Amino acid sequence: MDESKAISPEIKGLFETIKRQALEYSKAFEFFEETRQKIVQTQSELEDFAKHLSKELDERYHLLENTINDFISDFQQKHSSIENVFKELTRIEFLKNELERMYSDLKIQMLKVDNLLKTLENKLEMEFETYSKNLTDKFQNQVESTLKMLEVKYALKFKSIDEKISNFDQKLLNQTVSQTRFSKIVYDEIDTLKEKLEQFKQILYEERQRIEARFGEFSEELNKKFIKLDQILTQFEQQTQTTLQSSETSSEKFRDELKTAFQQLNEIRSQQYRIETKFKNILIIVSAMFILVVLVVLLIK
Amino acid sequence: MAKQIKPKRIFEELAELGVLDDLLKYQWRKFYEQNEKFRDDVNEILLKYSPGEATVLEKYLLEQLCQSLEFFIDYTKVWMNRKL
Numbered sequence: 001m002d003e004s005k006a007i008s009p010e011i012k013g014l015f016e017t018i019k020r021q022a023l024e025y026s027k028a029f030e031f032f033e034e035t036r037q038k039i040v041q042t043q044s045e046l047e048d049f050a051k052h053l054s055k056e057l058d059e060r061y062h063l064l065e066n067t068i069n070d071f072i073s074d075f076q077q078k079h080s081s082i083e084n085v086f087k088e089l090t091r092i093e094f095l096k097n098e099l100e101r102m103y104s105d106l107k108i109q110m111l112k113v114d115n116l117l118k119t120l121e122n123k124l125e126m127e128f129e130t131y132s133k134n135l136t137d138k139f140q141n142q143v144e145s146t147l148k149m150l151e152v153k154y155a156l157k158f159k160s161i162d163e164k165i166s167n168f169d170q171k172l173l174n175q176t177v178s179q180t181r182f183s184k185i186v187y188d189e190i191d192t193l194k195e196k197l198e199q200f201k202q203i204l205y206e207e208r209q210r211i212e213a214r215f216g217e218f219s220e221e222l223n224k225k226f227i228k229l230d231q232i233l234t235q236f237e238q239q240t241q242t243t244l245q246s247s248e249t250s251s252e253k254f255r256d257e258l259k260t261a262f263q264q265l266n267e268i269r270s271q272q273y274r275i276e277t278k279f280k281n282i283l284i285i286v287s288a289m290f291i292l293v294v295l296v297v298l299l300i301k
Numbered sequence: 302m303a304k305q306i307k308p309k310r311i312f313e314e315l316a317e318l319g320v321l322d323d324l325l326k327y328q329w330r331k332f333y334e335q336n337e338k339f340r341d342d343v344n345e346i347l348l349k350y351s352p353g354e355a356t357v358l359e360k361y362l363l364e365q366l367c368q369s370l371e372f373f374i375d376y377t378k379v380w381m382n383r384k385l
Contacts, residue, residue, distance in 0.1 A: 006322075006351035006358050018366065025373075 190300055197293060204286060215279055222275075225268055236261055312343060316350035325357045333357070 007015075236257070315321040325333045325343060333340050340361070347355045 004348045004351070005353060006347045006355040007362065008354045008359060011359050011363065015362075015366070018370075 193297070193300060197297060200293060204290065208286065211279070211282055218275055222272060229265065229268065232261065232264075310346070312346045313350050316346050317352065319352050321347060322351065322353075322355040322357050 239257075312321060315324065321343070325347075333343065344358055344361060347358045351358070
């Protein structure tokens, strides 16, 4: 396109200048825009960071608030306890002062009481002396009168007791006399009983000796019979041996002889048993009688 | 794009003769100032076909420049007044 002649060179120069400046402005605006974008981005980042920071700060604040609240409550509690301790201390101090005051008051009161007690003691001693004097006089009078009354009363009683004792002595004398008579009779009876017992013992001893002698005789007789029986048995054995050797025909005779021998042996055994039982019975009766006599003697004693 | 062949307009011939500027300045001044379409059309013809300086066009362009600069100044006024 051809250059226009309608516009003067000054105006063209002006437009060129303005165009150049516009380009510069455009560059500047682009730079501004980039910077603005960066600023916006940075701003958004900063806002995010601020949000994050505020959130974290909120959390920390809450945490800190809770910690501080806990600390405050703990502190208040401790403060209240310390206050109580201080109150107790003031109360103790007050009580101490009060105690000191009371101690001083008590000292004064004790001095007063001591004085009072001394005066009272003196008075009491005086009163006690007069009262004791009166009382001893009165007591002596009373004792004397009572003693007189008691003397009379006990003299009468002693008299009656003496009479009763003499009566009892008489009765006791009579009783002892009758008792000695009775005991003499009893002793005589015991002596006769002892004599009888001795006689009975003698009889029993003699009877025992007799039974033992009879038993000895019997046992001797029995021994003799046993010896005889042994002889018979030996003889019988010899005979049986001879007869067995001689003949078998004499067996019937030998059987009869054997039968009679066994019968004799049985009779001897039954007799021995009867004698033994009789002797045992006699021994039991004698021992029972002896025990009975001993019991009677013990009962009499 | 192929250049179209068309008949020359009266305004183009007037512009080539160097009288259109004066006509617009004195004769059709009101119409030129009021009708925007006409003004744009005539300004383009002046720019293409005028053999000498057209004061009307220059004046118009300077006025437009002034308006643009005023707009620019107004637009950047906020930044200029901002204190760092």
